[in-house]
Amino acid sequence: MSNFWNQLMIRASSPLARRQVKRRATSNPAILTHTRCFNPTEAHRPTIVHKRSLDILHDPWFNKGTAFTMTERDRLDLRGLLPPNVVSEEQQIDRFMVDLKRLEEHTRDGPYDPNALAKWRILNRLHDRNETMYYKVLIDNIAEYAPIVYTPTVGLVCQNYSGLFRRPRGMYFSAADRGEMISMVYNWPAEQVDMIVVTDGSRILGLGDLGVQGIGIAIGKLDLYVAAAGINPQRVLPVMIDVGTNNEKLLKDPWYLGLQQHRLDGDEYVEIIDEFMEAVFTRWPHVIVQFEDFQSKWANKLLKRYRKTYRMFNDDVQGTAGVAIAGLLGAVRARGRPMIDFPKQKIVVAGAGSAGIGVLNTARKTMARMLGKHENALESARSQFWVVDAKGLITEERQNVDPDALPFARKVNEINHQGLREGSSLVEVVRKVKPDVLLGLSAVGGLFSKEVLEAVRESTSSRPAIFAMSNPTKNAECTAEEAFTIAGDNIIFSSGSPFNDVDLGNGKIGHCNQGNNMYLFPGVGLGTLLSGAKIISDGMLQAAAECLAAYMSEEEVLKGKIYPTIASIRDITKQVAAAVVKEAIDEDLAEGYREVHADELKKLNKDEIIEYVENNMWYPDYPTLVFKED
Missing domain, CATH: 3.40.50.720 (NAD(P)-binding Rossmann-like Domain)
Incomplete structure (x- = not known):
């Protein structure tokens, strides 16, 4: 046996305990090299773990998902990384079994592709296991899989998200977290975040109020930021702001994962969004925040409130x-x-x-x-x-x-x-x-x-x-x-x-x-990021639209083709991003990106700007890994 299991044998306090350790070690060879602490004689005592935050949630041995109590969430820096509703183990099992039976009974479950939801599940499992391979598959087959990870299938995903939920992705800020967001934001492990897509779930596509389940739209949008714009997936963050729901079906659903209360409104609502914006820009001053699927009542008001102060835009409006x-x-x-x-x-x-x-x-x-x-x-x-x-x-x-x-x-x-x-x-x-x-x-x-x-x-x-x-x-x-x-x-x-x-x-x-x-939002985000623009101006958005309009050849347009094919989305995004960078420079909004200062950007011609954009687009290649002790 490995040294790890030998140490457990020494610590085991009885012959029975030692037999249990030996049987566990020899029955599963994969466990022989495991480095976590496990004492079979102390199952009733707390388990000591040497990780917190997303490391816990991404570890299949210790993860409880939505069953983590609020005490555990605070102790392990999990507050905000899970939907706010604490679910019992029995409820989790029930939800899984209901979903399993539904899969057995319904094979035609997609609005566009009869197997769309099944494809989404398979892709999602790949995403959970191997992010590099997931994005490589998505980029190489974007025309086929964009309708799966984004519209129209993402609408179906959001409608069924509580049942589909397996592993958390992104962050959840809720009405119950008032006063805590500035500390919660540090629970996210990434030192730098370039792009946030945030929703309050109030108007998901044309499906209405889906509450916390709207997180699916933020996840789908960021998948496209990675695939189309080459934003590094380790520097994106999907966010759900849960202020309740007015969807009576969800309020009565025992498996719903969000706050089961009616939506906050008025000043209370604005105070929560204000606190969220202050928190994320305090930790990541250069982040770009895309507002997504906020109800009409708030979409324009929030856009006007923040657009001159923060690097943000509303995709539904703009x-x-x-x-x-x-x-x-x-x-x-x-x-x-x-x-x-x-x-x-x-x-x-x-x-x-x-x-x-x-x-x-x-x-x-x-x-x-x-x-x-x-x-x-x-x-x-x-x-x-x-x-x-x-x-x-x-x-x-x-x-x-x-x-x-x-x-x-x-x-x-x-x-x-x-x-x-x-x-x-x-x-x-x-x-x-x-x-x-x-x-x-x-x-x-x-x-x-x-x-x-x-x-x-x-x-x-x-x-x-x-x-x-x-x-x-x-x-x-x-x-x-x-x-x-x-x-x-x-x-x-x-x-x-x-x-x-x-x-x-x-x-x-x-x-x-x-x-x-x-066709547009990935290029707007990438162009804003690479220009270091202080805000996202009307001129930058106009430049993006005109670039897209001019992308098609005269021959194609006269045949009735006014938009390009999805298959060319990465090239489209590169061109749109370059147009946004150029406009930011022309408006004197550009402040540079990383080692590239604004003065250097101003010296670039059109072709050089396109090359600059292309050189800063992430592509999923396996890196060489080296282990180092803490």
């Missing part, structure tokens, strides 16, 4: 807007027109949530910039949009209109001659306006009905564009097949979730462009 702008500019090119013609486009927008308002604001600024520096540029740009929400067309007559939507409310004298009024339905608006673009950001599946699509067909545009951007797949405003079949072969179609191209006959293909945020 990322979605950037990808949509790139697609809208691509649609102009697909009509054989230069992008500068964008301000002439008539755009009907279905949806006035955080994503919809984000797109509207960005599109208006883009139009205004193209119109030139005259005082009526913003007003002229505003007049190109008709915004329809659940109550119909938004006009100045609307009572209690959302302040963020107010700038886009149509004036009565503008719409009277069109036969429109406050609250006009979507189909009425499309029929009267005859838009160049119908943009869906409503999260209402099937909103683009047969009548709406027929109205698009009557548009005066030579090639109308239909953007069904809501995620996941079931929330898409229409499918690609519906759009091409009803609105006509010549349309330009884009969606948020993936759809297959449509065979139009006679050798013609209706291209389904996936206008996914993954």
Whole structure:
């Protein structure tokens, strides 16, 4: 036996204890070289361990997962590294058995791929075992696995996260941790974190309030930061801020892992987010924080509150807007027109949530910039949009209109001659306006009905564009097949979730462009990181969108391809990141990255900036390992 087991034999206090040690050592050869302390005669006493924090959670021998008591969590520096609800061993077993039975009974469990959830589980297990191999598989097969680790499957993962939970990933800050966050943040073992994706679980994709289970979206986004942008996986951190949930089903679910209380609101809510932001930027002053899937009520408010102080952005507001702008500019090119013609486009927008308002604001600024520096540029740009929400067309007559939507409310004298009024339905608006673009950001599946699509067909545009951007797949405003079949072969179609191209006959293909945020946010994050920009400016986001819009060749665009393939995502991200770095330099926001100072960045030309970005993208290769005693 090894010296370790010999020492245990000496310490064993009785012949029976010594026989137990010997039997344990000889029955499992893999244990012979184990270095942990184990005394079979003292099973009722506390076990001495020589590790804390994530080292405990990543050790299959000592890890209890959600069964760690709050006392143990404080003693072992685990507070914040697990969902806040303490679960008994019996509940853990029950949850596992329920999930096992569900797997046995349901094989078709994915919204896009019938085996999507099964693939996610297999990939997740690989991630748990071997992170380098996981990211190598993901990068080399990104077109196949992006829909598994991200949309649309990530929505299904979040809906079932309490049942899927096996090992913790990321950090959990909850309402129960008020006053503790500045110390909790030091429980994370990484000395440097470059990228945080944080959610409060209040509006996961188009699925609504999923509470603590929303951590799945942060994990999925960071997988893409690693795969697409080459952010080092040891320097990323998914975060869940659990302030409760208003999802009654979760409040009654005995296996739910989050706080089973209604959501905090108002000043209490803001104080928690403030404390979190102060904590992470105190420990990691240069970190970038991406806000993800916060409900519309808070998304814009928090963005305005923090964006001038911290390196942060909101992907739903700004990322979605950037990808949509790139697609809208691509649609102009697909009509054989230069992008500068964008301000002439008539755009009907279905949806006035955080994503919809984000797109509207960005599109208006883009139009205004193209119109030139005259005082009526913003007003002229505003007049190109008709915004329809659940109550119909938004006009100045609307009572209690959302302040963020107010700038886009149509004036009565503008719409009277069109036969429109406050609250006009979507189909009425499309029929009267005859838009160049119908943009869906409503999260209402099937909103683009047969009548709406027929109205698009009557548009005066030579090639109308239909953007069904809501995620996941079931929330898409229409499918690609519906759009091409009803609105006509010549349309330009884009969606948020993936759809297959449509065979139009006679050798013609209706291209389904996936206008996914993954084209933009990894490049925005990487470019911000490598520039060392103090904040993420509108100009940096605009540069990213215009870079994406220009990525496709003229020949591809005229065929109706306005977004590149996912397979080229790493190259796209490199180009977008370089555009962001250049804009940060031009705006004098760049402060440099590691050994590269701002003055050195300013000397780089466009090609050198691209090379600089590429040289700083992590790739999963096995490192040489050397052991050293403490």
